[in-house]
Amino acid sequence: MEPLEPTPGKYVVLISVHGLVRGTDMELGRDADTGGQVKYVVELARALGEDERIERVDLLTRQVFDGRVDAAYAEPREELAPGVSIVRLPCGPRRYLRKEALWPHLDSFADQAIQYLSALGRTPDWIHSHYADAGYVGARMAHILGVPLVHTGHSLGRVKRERLRAKGLDDETIESRYHIGARIEAEELALGEAMLVVASTQQEVDEQYAQYENYHRKRMQVIPPGLELARFRPPRRAFRQPPIYLELARFLRDPRRPMILALSRPDERKNIATLVKAYAEQPGLRDKANLVIVAGNRDDIEEMDRGARQVLTELLLAIDRHDLYGHVAYPRQHQPDDVPVLYRLAARTHGVFVNPALTEPFGLTLIEAAASGVPVLATNDGGPRDILEHCRNGRLFDPLDSRALGALLAEALADRGRWRRWARNGLRGAQRHYTWDGHVEGYLKIMLKATARRPGARGRAPKRSRLPELGRLLVCDIDNTLLGDFDGLHALLAELRSAGDGVGFAIATGRRLESARRILQDWRVPTPDILITSVGSAIFYGNSMAEDPGWLDHIDHRWDRDALVEAMRDIPGLKMQSKSEQRRHKISYDVDPAVMPPPPDIVRHLRRLDLRANVIFSHQAYLDLLPVRASKGLALRYLSMKWDLPPDRILVAGDSGNDEEMLRGEMLGVVVGNYSDELESLRGQPRVHFAAGEYAWGILEGLRHYRFLEALRAGPGQTEHHEEAV
Secondary structure, three states, X not given: OOOXXXXXXXXXXXXXXXXXXXXXXXXXXXXXXXXXXXXXXXHHHHHHHOOOOEEEEEEEEEOOOOOOOOHHHHOOEEEEEOOEEEEEEOOOOOOOOOHHHOHHHHHHHHHHHHHXXXXXXXXXXXXXXXXXXXXXXXXXXXXXXXXXXXEEOOOOHHHHHHHHHHOOOOXXXXXXHHOHHHHHHHHHHHHHHOOEEEEOOHHHHHHHHHHOOOOOHHHEEEOOOOOOHHHOOOOOOOOOOOHHHHHHHOOEOOOOOOXXXXXXXXXXXXXXXXXXXXXXXXXOHHHOOEEEEEOOOOOOHHHOOHHHHHHHHHHHXXXXXXXXXXXXXXXXXXXXXXXXXXXXXXXXXXXXXXXXXXXXXXXXXXHHHHHOOOOEEEEOOOHHHHHHXXXXXXXXXXXXXXXXXXXXXXXXXXXXXXXXXXXXHHHHHHHHHOOHHHHXXXXXXXXHHHHOOOOOOOOOOOOOOOHHHOOEEEEEOOEOOOEOOHHHHHHHHHHHHHHHHHEEEEEEOOOOHHHHHHHHHHOOOOXXXXXXXXXXXXXXXXXXXXXXXXXXXHHOOXXXXXXXXXXXXXXXXXXXXXXXXXXXXXXXXXXOOOOOOOHHHHHHHHHHOOOOOEEEEEOXXXXXXXXXXXXXXXXXXXXXXXXXXOHHHEEEEEOOHHHHHHHOOOOEEEEOOOOOHHHHHHOOOOOEEEOOOOHHHHHHHHHHHOOOOHHHHOOOOOOOOHHHHO
């Protein structure tokens, strides 16, 4: 077996787009989007950062400017620990949005994330996405960057849809309220791209992920999440009344009775109404125990989002309907430090913790309760099955059967001996199975093996993109520029190899992707970092050939392909090229220049019809119609912004009219010696060098004219020279 290469410190990017994410005073339960997932990703980031094998962790989330939330969520960076940060990126409107409203803005988030990595100058070793929205972003980024994707679903759209159907909602209502179709498609995309899917329980793998078309058991791994156990402990004998106890006491006739504690977001999936019904309708239970429901924080229910408003309104109506005043506490506010105290209060009163959720992917609150010495009663779904199997500290129940739940509550509180056994078992189980050290060890064992590279080994890991780390980019047209002289081509390729990893290589061609790749392979040209094809109407990245969807959306502006084809039908001297040469954003013709009207006349003809197109005439033989936002030059300027490469660090080489736009402006231009007369108008431009050498020899001449590679080879403190050469 060949030895593994030395493993440098790894750089890991976590993505959790929605919710209010910060490292201190987490507002868990504030709304349906700020719950266990926020806690999980922040603690995972910290735990990874503590491992000596990890050099840097960035948790990417959405930046929010909104007077309704704390100003901390607008800060672009928050340090969690040395080498560990929350990075907040712009995404859509500045205001806070619920996750269902974020779908149209996720492409923007992915672009912002790539720009962040480009400015950082570092490609992550892997990306770990959390929930469907981050899965969409992570899949796009991993495809473009050529790095592995890890995905954690947290909860799944197909499962939620079935639960909502079971509650009587029709598909039209589900789609309009939850955009469930987009969510499921994003989950399929993430599962298809992911090298590893981290699940919390075996049931999640076997029954939930198995519903997906991209379910592949070999890529699934159960790694239970960890817990900051130092925060959660059993109560000590000495008892002081903490502030939260006094707050609960305001609601209760006898706060010393056993506490039935429920702690969750005000989300209909948490099924609080069934717990209230079970408590209220179980004979004698209200006189033996108090019900404490901590459902997030609220100032004014009417100002909360629709889902939370509905849940809390139903809660208050149920309390009134069953006349539970004096028996149920439902505080309006609590602090993060109150949560461990609430568990200890439940333990001190010999109470129980209840999770009645309709679906529960994992259930961190169950482990918190176990670590605090509180027995648990939990929904017979997802994580609770595994947790109770490990901890043996309570019972499972059907979350839709309120009568059975009421009986179970009464039974659990009645047997003090069993209560003590459950409490002891929970303490031992939490310490044994649910620590962050154990989680990270299992996680890194898989990821370090998967990303290790053996000298000469193939297929062990995707080839990482160099784009975030580039300092220069050489861009060449193919026909009659890069290709045409075999010796010149391979002299150029040798020069690029000697420059090292700091210079990237891109192609900008009129050819379609398949044709471009085929001819490059024929001439033994390595796969470029970027391919701009079809005269600038498509952009692809590296070995994965991932297409840039942001560019497609950008150039679709005012593009009416069918109307343009019809408008060009009667123009003389044009013959539409074969179907294989046509593209969604490119209409291509062979021309007879002696018969065809001048291109400006064609442009005027289209304008009179209120049609917009970029009309490109090249080689005295071809005419292409592209969207007004599409061309090789515009594509390069888009890439310059996206990958944080200033124009004067991009050198472009071409030979014909469809290269003209990319040769103009601030980029460094080279016209090879065998150029077409269409480019003669560029002579004298300050950043356009007309080379004497033809084909690739001309490109080499341009590199030396601008001293383009010298800065990459220069030692520390030396300056760049190409500005002086211009």
